[in-house]
Amino acid sequence: MKKLLCVLLTVCIALSCAAPVFAAQKTCDCGNLPIVLVSGMGVLPFSLNPGTPKETVVFPPQPDIKGIVLRATGGLFRTIVSFSMQPLADAVAEIALELLGPMACDADGNSLYNVAPALIEGAMSEKDASLYEDAGEAEFAIIRSAVQAVGADHVYYYNFDWRLDPLTNADDLDAYIRRVQQETGHGKVRLAACSMGGVQTMAYLQKYGHDSVDTIWFLSAAFCGLLFVTNVFSGELQFNQEAFFGWLQTLEVGSDKTDALFDRAMDWCAHTKLLRPLFRLLNRLTDALNAVVVDDVIRHTLSTMPGMWTFVRDDRYEEDKRVMLPHNASETFVRRIDAYHYDVFNHREEILNAAASDGVQIVVFSHYNNGCVPITSSALAHGDNLIETTCSSGGATVADYGTTLGADYVQRAHKEHNHLSADGVIDASTCMFPDSTWFIKNMAHVGCRKNSAYAEMLRWMFSQQTQPTVFSDARYPQFLQTDGKTQMTLAPVQ
Numbered sequence: 001m002k003k004l005l006c007v008l009l010t011v012c013i014a015l016s017c018a019a020p021v022f023a024a025q026k027t028c029d030c031g032n033l034p035i036v037l038v039s040g041m042g043v044l045p046f047s048l049n050p051g052t053p054k055e056t057v058v059f060p061p062q063p064d065i066k067g068i069v070l071r072a073t074g075g076l077f078r079t080i081v082s083f084s085m086q087p088l089a090d091a092v093a094e095i096a097l098e099l100l101g102p103m104a105c106d107a108d109g110n111s112l113y114n115v116a117p118a119l120i121e122g123a124m125s126e127k128d129a130s131l132y133e134d135a136g137e138a139e140f141a142i143i144r145s146a147v148q149a150v151g152a153d154h155v156y157y158y159n160f161d162w163r164l165d166p167l168t169n170a171d172d173l174d175a176y177i178r179r180v181q182q183e184t185g186h187g188k189v190r191l192a193a194c195s196m197g198g199v200q201t202m203a204y205l206q207k208y209g210h211d212s213v214d215t216i217w218f219l220s221a222a223f224c225g226l227l228f229v230t231n232v233f234s235g236e237l238q239f240n241q242e243a244f245f246g247w248l249q250t251l252e253v254g255s256d257k258t259d260a261l262f263d264r265a266m267d268w269c270a271h272t273k274l275l276r277p278l279f280r281l282l283n284r285l286t287d288a289l290n291a292v293v294v295d296d297v298i299r300h301t302l303s304t305m306p307g308m309w310t311f312v313r314d315d316r317y318e319e320d321k322r323v324m325l326p327h328n329a330s331e332t333f334v335r336r337i338d339a340y341h342y343d344v345f346n347h348r349e350e351i352l353n354a355a356a357s358d359g360v361q362i363v364v365f366s367h368y369n370n371g372c373v374p375i376t377s378s379a380l381a382h383g384d385n386l387i388e389t390t391c392s393s394g395g396a397t398v399a400d401y402g403t404t405l406g407a408d409y410v411q412r413a414h415k416e417h418n419h420l421s422a423d424g425v426i427d428a429s430t431c432m433f434p435d436s437t438w439f440i441k442n443m444a445h446v447g448c449r450k451n452s453a454y455a456e457m458l459r460w461m462f463s464q465q466t467q468p469t470v471f472s473d474a475r476y477p478q479f480l481q482t483d484g485k486t487q488m489t490l491a492p493v494q
């Protein structure tokens with residue numbers, strides 16, 4: 001009897017504790033599901049010793065330009081007098097290590113130093129609206145479109161330590177999504193995965209499934225890897241004069257006088273015969289450069305971060321591991337990067353198709369004609385300054401920069417629709433989701449500008465309740481282009 005009383009008492013106490021939790025469960029019938037923007041890398045700063053008086057920003061690096069120029073010049077001088085590349089190479093490696101070193105991870109792939117990103121948590125209604133109202137471009141301009149579509153109390157920003165293992169980070173994203181569900185009173189969320197946010201979203205879907213997810217928008221997302229990281233990690237370096245300066249040119253957007261001058265200068269550099277010997281020399285010295293870049297810099301910085309390995313595509317993954325694993329990489333490190341590669345990356349199509357067949361809406365935004373990071377053989381691929389178009393689109397067939405697929409080219413799949421761009425550059429029929437993948441020509445990586453036509457298109461996208469397709473709205477066909485300078489307009493590709 002005493003035992004029974006005890007049990008009853010315990011049940012009563014448990015229920016009375018649980019009651020406030022049940023009472024706090026609100027539901028919202030506003031019809032707009034909350035939007036969580038899953039951020040990319042490099043948007044918010046990382047600090048050393050965060051929260052202490054000794055806190056200092058270490059990423060993006062805060063270079064001491066004067067010191068760098070002095071040391072580089074010293075290295076160059078010693079190179080000239082000694083007829084050896086080594087002094088210059090050493091100086092460059094020392095500078096690069098100093099800039100990137102604080103971000104390095106340890107043998108297991110955890111942060112080596114007490115370094116962490118600034119985190120923005122909670123609904124936008126709890127933030128100062130200037131955070132997104134004053135944002136001229138990129139993620140917070142996208143947040144602004146989302147706020148316009150569903151209201152600040154239904155829009156959340158999620159950022160994370162992108163250096164670390166995304167499958168470990170997925171636990172944190174899962175907790176965040178549950179928090180958003182509880183705070184907004186909606187059973188599902190919609191994820192806007194920007195750039196590396198695509199990696200984090202894929203890791204979450206693999207680990208936690210898609211039951212809490214209504215929609216995924218991949219915006220310039222790295223969910224299918226990056227060609228140039230794949231190439232660099234296998235020790236490949238190649239320099240193409242035209243691609244190199246063409247890429248520098250696309251980095252400058254804006255319309256003032258200095259930009260026009262810069263453009264002309266880059267254009268001249270891209271084509272002048274005077275620089276050809278320099279590029280021939282660079283390509284002959286790639287072994288020496290590699291010895292510095294790979295051994296002294298990347299193996300101590302970028303390749304110590306499990307997050308960087310999520311970009312490596314399958315065709316070179318094992319080769320890249322042989323070349324680029326940090327010297328001290330532990331079994332835990334290898335297990336972590338293998339888990340993402342073999343369980344998430346190589347199953348990306350299955351993971352997304354399973355979500356789509358359960359009714360999860362999937363939309364992809366991919367940009368082209370803005371160049372690729374020109375340090376490997378993928379320099380002539382189309383890209384958005386950073387991610388190659390074939391990757392950010394989920395598998396489009398894309399002609400090399402400056403060429404077309406050819407007059408005789410026949411669309412490969414989905415023949416009931418036209419998925420060829422009018423400029424002959426893209427066949428979207430080979431994408432994972434050919435009917436809900438949009439291509440924006442001349443648009444930069446995550447290039448959403450405040451009050452632009454693109455921002456308006458995103459507001460439209462965020463307002464759609466059912467799966468939009470490239471046939472849903474005549475204003476928004478599959479292939480659109482913006483004016484590369486202002487990035488404010490949108491018109492169908494001609």
Ligand SMILES: [Zn+2]
Nearest residue numbers: 028030031032
């Ligand atoms: Zn609501």
Ligand SMILES: [Zn+2]
Nearest residue numbers: 414417434435
């Ligand atoms: Zn189709």
